[in-house]
């Protein structure tokens with residue numbers, strides 16, 4: 001890697017975002033001044049074949065960026081932003097990364113073993129390649145730091161909980177924050193006066209009650225396992241089930257972890273974790289797929305009802321992420337026949353395929369129902385850039 005040529009700091013306007021998942025690396029490069037998305041890509045199946053680890057994945061990403069005309073040695077690069085999943089109680093704001101921050105994130109890996117180690121590898125490789133650049137971690141948990149203590153506490157012995165860091169942290173916060181703001185823009189109401197139930201339905205899935213732009217409750221807890229039923233994760237189960245699996249099922253701690261995180265959810269119920277396949281099979285009459293879809297949608301519906309009660313007044317329910325943005329069937333089933341709650345989905349609007357934020361409720365629906373594509377990378381770029389370089393353009397300026 002050649003030495004970056006020196007440009008005056010004030011003129012550097014590019015932000016690179018790295019989202020290192022457990023088995024993938026997503027990257028996007030933005031020009032924060034013009035709002036242009038300059039390059040993006042995805043390196044998948046890390047650890048399974050030709051891509052041995054995250055270090056190699058980042059090399060591939062760097063080659064792809066260079067081929068697109070933007071090397072990692074790009075002198076216009078102002079900042080690298082990293083998605084970081086678990087920030088514990090320590091990291092509640094975008095954070096400039098140094099050795100001490102990385103060490104603290106490594107300690108938090110016990111709370112997010114699927115996610116934090118991958119984040120850290122991405123960070124270390126990027127720091128080795130560009131030690132001259134500010135690098136910023138943007139935490140999934142940060143947005144939920146405003147949750148009232150009653151929402152963050154489990155009703156277990158306080159001393160035990162405090163000793164082991166057992167509390168509800170919540171995840172997907174970058175997405176929930178972005179979508180809550182974009183929903184207020186769509187409604188044309190000030191964020192501070194808008195109450196929204198955000199449903200982030202992707203591989204992982206979570207619901208958040210957002211009051212005036214602040215998270216007041218969320219469905220994921222100490223780890224990204226609580227709450228909604230997901231592709232391979234169970235979401236809520238009676239904790240007694242875990243005891244039964246150990247005592248009567250003879251399962252080890254790792255075995256239970258593997259069952260609940262990797263062999264449950266849609267995969268456990270119907271043998272597939274992709275909602276496209278589940279929906280197709282359910283429509284073709286497959287009973288297991290139908291049941292899986294019903295479990296998924298009933299759980300979403302229960303959280304919507306719960307968060308309407310938490311918020312008192314709700315202006316909008318917003319669907320986002322892979323399933324939420326694309327599955328009309330999940331949206332329709334989850335919110336079917338709720339006129340008593342003031343929710344009425346318009347079947348024709350719901351069927352429209354689009355990548356734009358849009359309303360899918362009837363004109364009479366008291367609570368608006370919206371589909372709002374999320375953009376975690378853009379939100380990370382904005383937060384990283386404003387921490388490193390000052391105010392970034394607003395998201396609606398960036399395409």
Ligand SMILES: Nc1ncnc2c1ncn2[C@@H]1O[C@H](COP(=O)(O)OP(=O)(O)O)[C@@H](O)[C@H]1O
Nearest residue numbers: 201202203204273274275276321322323326327
């Ligand atoms: N047209 C579609 N209909 C239903 N589900 C879809 C569709 N397109 C994508 N999905 C679902 O979206 C999921 C991925 O969501 P995404 O938000 O990209 O996840 P992540 O960012 O967590 O990897 C896939 O598992 C797939 O089930």
Ligand SMILES: CC(=O)OP(=O)(O)O
Nearest residue numbers: 171172203204205224
């Ligand atoms: C926190 C979490 O569940 O993230 P993902 O949906 O990317 O797995």
Ligand SMILES: [Mg+2]
Nearest residue numbers: 202203204321
């Ligand atoms: Mg995601």
